[in-house]
Amino acid sequence: MKKILSFSLAGMMLASTILAGCSTTAKTESTEANKEVAESTTAGTSSEHTVIKLLVPGYDGGYLKEELDNGIAGFEKANDGVEVEIVSVGWDELNSKIVSLYQAGDAPDIMLTGSRTLKQLATLGIAEDLSSYITDDFKANRVESVLATGSVDGKQYGIPMAFSSRALYYRSDLIKTPPKNWDELLEAAKEVHSSNPDVYGFAIPTDITSGTDELLNFIYQNGGALVDDKGEITFDTEANVGTLEYLKQFNDEKLVPDVVSTARGDQATLFANGNLAMFVSGPWEKETLDKSADTAPYKVAVLPEGKQKAETLVTDSYVISSISKNKDLAWKFVEFMGQPEYQRPVSEAFGWFPILKEEFEDERFKTEFMQAFAASIEYGISEPQVEDWDSFNKAFLTAVQKALTGEMGAKEALDEAQSEVAK
Structure with a gap:
């Protein structure tokens, strides 16, 4: 028993x-x-x-x-x-x-x-x-x-x-052609929010439980990494700075819900309630979104790529x-x-x-829905392996939040995080 x-x-x-x-x-x-x-x-x-x-x-x-x-x-x-x-x-x-x-x-x-x-x-x-x-x-x-x-x-x-694995969920009544790259993702978010002020174009969760995995998609897509081949932590690289500067544009334009308080688990609810047009997550969101499909119809697409195709x-x-x-x-x-x-x-x-x-x-892997998630797997990169995940994770997410809200510049925030984990 x-x-x-x-x-x-x-x-x-x-x-x-x-x-x-x-x-x-x-x-x-x-x-x-x-x-x-x-x-x-x-x-x-x-x-x-x-x-x-x-x-x-x-x-x-x-x-x-x-x-x-x-x-x-x-x-x-x-x-x-x-x-x-x-x-x-x-x-x-x-x-x-x-x-x-x-x-x-x-x-x-x-x-x-x-x-x-x-x-x-x-x-x-x-x-x-x-x-x-x-x-x-x-x-x-x-x-x-x-x-x-x-x-x-x-x-x-x-x-x-x-x-x-991850894919891009999007409102199929508001976005006819899903974005294929970072430029199109930002532009689609702007267009949706401009036409529908009550609808956020995108979401960038930074919660301690799962925010890092979602942010890593962008880090990897820009050719960045948080740990190098030798196992050294590499927060403050040019590629990582560029990633945060790109994401900051969404917050500057007020295209995303509050980046500090929004968790990955909040995204499907916001979408189902008609307050979000696009977000990145896994297949487990389907049950929630199917219940509201009449008022918030959706489709899934392959993750938009940056300098390269990648996912966590x-x-x-x-x-x-x-x-x-x-x-x-x-x-x-x-x-x-x-x-x-x-x-x-x-x-x-x-x-x-x-x-x-x-x-x-x-049979479930043969559906159109699951194929969108399967498409990025071959470009997958493993999560970083570090000796103190909690400290590493907190330092990185704090830097992201400071950079996206404008409390610090992206380079300054990542430099601070780098110094923090080096102590």
């Missing part, structure tokens, strides 16, 4: 054509693999009662609750005497909670966290190196480029369980604690949840993209 512990606080779609021709073989191999996983999880079990803890951000709010509950029930049934306790934490406190639990010697056996924090968790000794657990068969079933986002310096610290590759991963007393059992759970019958519902829950190769065969 599951228990809940609550703390208040690149060419991936191209691969589908190759995989489609091997669907029968893949399904046969998958069936055998599932059988082997099920057998392995029951091997060696006894009447002893063993508890493993799984930390899940947002669980109390419903995040993946149904999907994880189903997987946990299956795992407990296959492993007599094993119980999975869920440790639910808030999104905003996720990273700090993991660190504090580890320092207190009470880190959960398994943790769901953004892959961007893996370097920090590895550096602090929190995350177990899972390289020795990963077999050729395990890798053969997974999308290689997605699995790679869970590695740090050649070692596998995370096993990705969620992978998202965002994954969340299972991480096993280095101080867990049940590492082998924790790995069995991760492996169990990676079976298609449990991974597929997780991917489908928020319109995420494939973790497993066989997911490419799913």
Whole structure:
């Protein structure tokens, strides 16, 4: 019985054509693999009662609750005497909670966290190196480029369980041809707001939880980066300054809602209420927007490009604690949840993209809606890997807010952020 512990606080779609021709073989191999996983999880079990803890951000709010509950029930049934306790934490406190639990010697056996924090968790000794657990068969079933986002310096610290892509949502009654580049994006926002003063042309979220991922799309599209090839933080580059100066134009022209208080989660609501004409987000917004499609009709388009086509590759991963007393059992759970019958519902829950190769065969990826999100994946660039994500993230977002509101010039704000993280 599951228990809940609550703390208040690149060419991936191209691969589908190759995989489609091997669907029968893949399904046969998958069936055998599932059988082997099920057998392995029951091997060696006894009447002893063993508890493993799984930390899940947002669980109390419903995040993946149904999907994880189903997987946990299956795992407990296959492993007599094993119980999975869920440790639910808030999104905003996720990273700090993991660190504090580890320092207190009470880190959960398994943790769901953004892959961007893996370097920090590895550096602090929190995350177990899972390289020795990963077999050729395990890798053969997974999308290689997605699995790679869970590695740090050649070692596998995370096993990705969620992978998202972005596209541009736009009001199809107000914008006949979606913008294809930055110049057209700015011009379209101006035209919509000029004709409809109550409608913002675009939105630029800068919230601590997800604002950085959205801003990174623009950083990468302008040829910039927040970390260089050597792992050094590079806030104050010419390319990054140019990106913020471009985005500032939207705020100067009052084409966007307040950049400081607007979060990514606010965008769909603003759009559905008729107050926003364009925004960037993932497929999970569809359910909300479909409900208001009569009054706020919409379509999706490929992300407008800057100097180059690019988007942020965002994954969340299972991480096993280095101080867990049940590492082998924790790995069995991760492996169990990676079976298609449990991974597929997780991917489908928020319109995420494939973790497993066989997911490419799913009909949902063949729709026009999903093709807009798939189009940018081959140009994807991973999130930065840093040793202190929270400080890094706060410094960058503070600089963005200061630059976009005019409190500081873009170069001055990024210089300040660079100095802050260098302390």
